[in-house]
Amino acid sequence: MCPLFFTPLLICVFDHQITPLNIIKEYMQEKPMFVVRIARVVEPPLGEISLETEALIRSIKEQSEKVLTLKGILSPDVLAILDQIEEPGRLADLVASNLKLKIEEAQKILETFHPLQRLKKVNEFLSKEVQVSTMQAKIQSQAREEMSKTQREYFLREQLKAIKTELGEIDEKAQEINELREKIKKAKMPPDVEKEANKQLSRLEQMHPESAEATIVRTYLDWLVELPWSVSTVDNLDIKKAELVLDEDHYDLEKVKERVLEYLGVRKLKEKMKGPILCFVGPPGVGKTSLGKSIARALGRKFTRISLGGIRDEAEIRGHRRTYIGSLPGRILQGLKNAGSNNPVFMLDEIDKVGIDFRGDPSAALLEALDPEQNFAFSDHYLNVPFDLSKVMFITTANILDPVPPALKDRMEVLSLPGYTSEEKLKIAQQFLFPRQLEENGITKEQLSISDEAILRIISQYTKEAGVRNLEREFASICRKVARKIAEDEKGPFPVTNLNLHKYLGPPKFLPEEELEVNEIGVATGLAWTSVGGEILHVETTTMKGKGNLTLTGHLGDVMKESAQAALSYARSKSKELDLDPDFYEKLDVHIHVPAGAIPKDGPSAGVTMAASLISALGRIPVRKDVAMTGEITLRGRVLPIGGLKEKTLAALRANVKDIIMPEQNKKDLEDIPKYIRRKVNFIFVKNMDDILKVALVPEKAQISSATTKEEPGEKKGRPEGLPISLPV
Ligand SMILES: Nc1ncnc2c1ncn2[C@@H]1O[C@H](COP(=O)(O)OP(=O)(O)OP(=O)(O)O)[C@@H](O)[C@H]1O
Numbered sequence: 001m002c003p004l005f006f007t008p009l010l011i012c013v014f015d016h017q018i019t020p021l022n023i024i025k026e027y028m029q030e031k032p033m034f035v036v037r038i039a040r041v042v043e044p045p046l047g048e049i050s051l052e053t054e055a056l057i058r059s060i061k062e063q064s065e066k067v068l069t070l071k072g073i074l075s076p077d078v079l080a081i082l083d084q085i086e087e088p089g090r091l092a093d094l095v096a097s098n099l100k101l102k103i104e105e106a107q108k109i110l111e112t113f114h115p116l117q118r119l120k121k122v123n124e125f126l127s128k129e130v131q132v133s134t135m136q137a138k139i140q141s142q143a144r145e146e147m148s149k150t151q152r153e154y155f156l157r158e159q160l161k162a163i164k165t166e167l168g169e170i171d172e173k174a175q176e177i178n179e180l181r182e183k184i185k186k187a188k189m190p191p192d193v194e195k196e197a198n199k200q201l202s203r204l205e206q207m208h209p210e211s212a213e214a215t216i217v218r219t220y221l222d223w224l225v226e227l228p229w230s231v232s233t234v235d236n237l238d239i240k241k242a243e244l245v246l247d248e249d250h251y252d253l254e255k256v257k258e259r260v261l262e263y264l265g266v267r268k269l270k271e272k273m274k275g276p277i278l279c280f281v282g283p284p285g286v287g288k289t290s291l292g293k294s295i296a297r298a299l300g301r302k303f304t305r306i307s308l309g310g311i312r313d314e315a316e317i318r319g320h321r322r323t324y325i326g327s328l329p330g331r332i333l334q335g336l337k338n339a340g341s342n343n344p345v346f347m348l349d350e351i352d353k354v355g356i357d358f359r360g361d362p363s364a365a366l367l368e369a370l371d372p373e374q375n376f377a378f379s380d381h382y383l384n385v386p387f388d389l390s391k392v393m394f395i396t397t398a399n400i401l402d403p404v405p406p407a408l409k410d411r412m413e414v415l416s417l418p419g420y421t422s423e424e425k426l427k428i429a430q431q432f433l434f435p436r437q438l439e440e441n442g443i444t445k446e447q448l449s450i451s452d453e454a455i456l457r458i459i460s461q462y463t464k465e466a467g468v469r470n471l472e473r474e475f476a477s478i479c480r481k482v483a484r485k486i487a488e489d490e491k492g493p494f495p496v497t498n499l500n501l502h503k504y505l506g507p508p509k510f511l512p513e514e515e516l517e518v519n520e521i522g523v524a525t526g527l528a529w530t531s532v533g534g535e536i537l538h539v540e541t542t543t544m545k546g547k548g549n550l551t552l553t554g555h556l557g558d559v560m561k562e563s564a565q566a567a568l569s570y571a572r573s574k575s576k577e578l579d580l581d582p583d584f585y586e587k588l589d590v591h592i593h594v595p596a597g598a599i600p601k602d603g604p605s606a607g608v609t610m611a612a613s614l615i616s617a618l619g620r621i622p623v624r625k626d627v628a629m630t631g632e633i634t635l636r637g638r639v640l641p642i643g644g645l646k647e648k649t650l651a652a653l654r655a656n657v658k659d660i661i662m663p664e665q666n667k668k669d670l671e672d673i674p675k676y677i678r679r680k681v682n683f684i685f686v687k688n689m690d691d692i693l694k695v696a697l698v699p700e701k702a703q704i705s706s707a708t709t710k711e712e713p714g715e716k717k718g719r720p721e722g723l724p725i726s727l728p729v
């Protein structure tokens with residue numbers, strides 16, 4: 001082979017044996033071809049091979065070997081050729097011709113006629129080549145290391161795939177994609193949602209099945225296909241049957257049952273109606289949650305329930321965005337997935353216990369879900385596609401309505417379940433609670449029976465509640481004891497009566513609410529309403545020599561303290577009309593105490609009671625012990641309406657108080673109280689404080705009670721003891 005370099009200077013031929021080296025001396029003709037005059041190059045003789053030459057030759061041979069090894073092209077033949085060459089010039093030319101030099105570099109070598117010089121130059125280039133080749137090999141080996149792991153996995157996976165296909169097994173990924181595609185079709189999503197689902201599916205198809213992103217997409221698709229986009233249950237439109245079911249589960253609660261049956265009635269006439277949003281408000285254990293379940297049963301719908309108690313994060317309701325690791329849809333959609341239909345009875349329990357903090361306001365998210373005008377396209381952050389909630393029947397429950405934000409309250413139809421009277425509890429116990437406990441404990445009614453008196457005694461002396469949860473717990477306790485006896489082969493039957501009740505339940509836990517023995521000065525009976533029902537309170541006032549200080553005790557809240565201040569100001573401003581010492585606030589200290597001292601109390605409804613107690617103490621006129629009162633007082637003595645009428649009435653009845661003074665504006669709420677209770681009590685409706693004083697203060701000789709201190713002789717300038725109080729008309 002003859003490598004030729006066409007340059008203006010040289011035409012060189014490197015085969016010493018065939019053609020000697022020539023130089024172009026002159027161009028004689030250019031066209032049609034080059035004709036040149038050449039001069040033969042005679043290589044200068046080298047003479048004896050010196051030590052330096054020998055060293056150079058060895059160095060070049062070694063370095064050539066190294067380069068060839070690094071490049072992976074070293075073979076025994078090449079080695080043999082290299083070994084044979086002893087002539088420095090030839091060696092230089094052979095190595096240079098294989099070095100892939102740049103043209104200028106090659107030219108330089110060609111222009112060097114002296115073999116030793118040439119050898120030196122080649123040696124330089126060769127050293128450089130060794131360095132470059134070493135570096136190149138290093139880079140390559142690094143890249144190879146990185147590549148080899150993924151390549152290995154890829155090859156193995158491909159092999160596995162091939163083996164599986166060979167064995168007739170289908171590729172897992174393809175199978176999964178096919179299954180998801182089927183599920184998307186079956187879910188019958190709205191067109192927009194289906195489009196999104198298919199988009200995500202094709203993304204999943206292109207992903208590595210084990211990648212983190214693929215897991216996210218897979219979970220998302222699983223959620224999408226499992227939501228009941230088009231699954232609805234068929235409503236039971238037979239109103240009679242629904243009524244039967246409702247009565248079967250709960251005693252009374254007529255108002256709520258009626259509302260549900262009305263809904264059914266409208267639903268029968270109009271198929272596409274918006275689901276109502278009801279809110280059951282009442283003390284614990286009155287059956288709010290269990291009524292929700294019963295409504296679902298009566299309507300033939302699925303029931304699902306989420307508890308909102310303690311939820312502080314908006315994302316709990318509406319989900320986290322998919323960008324967050326481990327994100328999920330909100331509880332509303334989780335509830336719907338559990339229900340498996342898009343028209344369930346959905347209970348949002350304890351809506352009054354939703355909290356607000358820096359993570360957002362969950363009730364704001366509820367606003368959207370509970371608004372019939374916008375919940376047909378409820379948007380969950382995780383899902384990112386709208387879901388239609390308009391067919392869902394939402395029922396929320398709360399113990400008290402005050403903490404519920406007004407905007408939320410406004411969206412709901414509030415139905416109150418105010419608590420039960422002893423008679424109602426007796427009926428519930430006989431028809432529901434006792435039989436249920438018998439069954440749960442595996443006892444027959446022949447083995448264990450309970451008398452009505454015993455039940456009433458449990459109600460009054462072993463429980464103190466508006467609902468029936470503790471009552472049921474007491475029955476459970478009796479049943480367990482009897483179950484043990486039966487298991488120990490004791491012979492029954494075991495009748496529980498008023499007389500042997502303590503053997504099962506121990507001594508009574510609560511004594512009947514005490515009725516005052518006598519009419520006392522400075523002690524007025526008030527009615528309070530707590531989240532566990534109604535209570536009676538005996539507000540005590542005493543006066544002492546002093547400088548007009550007002551002391552309030554009994555763990556009173558700010559509102560109640562202000563009520564007491566208002567009552568005092570009222571008494572001062574009306575001291576003349578009320579026949580009180582006009583300077584009492586300069587000479588006396590007043591102390592108002594509301595038992596039970598350890599329980600925090602608040603609210604304005606004890607205003608009139610505190611005023612009555614105060615005026616009684618200042619005027620030295622006793623308050624009637626058989627009158628209970630409730631109402632907010634204003635500075636001018638007007639009496640404003642209060643809440644919890646039924647609970648308060650029940651509390652008065654329990655304490656054997658028959659006359660109840662109520663604000664005039666509460667007259668409209670009488671309807672909530674069953675007729676048979678109304679018959680037992682005497683409601684006195686009042687507009688202002690004067691009306692109350694007329695009824696509550698007894699114009700009789702005062703009986704000095706322990707709650708008041710004895711007056712210093714000559715201290716009182718007001719109306720003489722025992723004379724009727726003069727009241728303004
Ligand atoms: N009118 C009723 N008839 C039959 N059972 C009743 C009635 N009211 C309540 N119960 C029973 O009382 C128990 C407690 O009721 P539930 O759990 O529904 O109370 P709740 O009002 O939801 O209380 P909370 O506010 O504490 O959640 C249930 O077992 C329920 O069946």
Ligand SMILES: [Mg+2]
Binds near residue numbers: 288289290349397
């Ligand atoms: Mg409940």
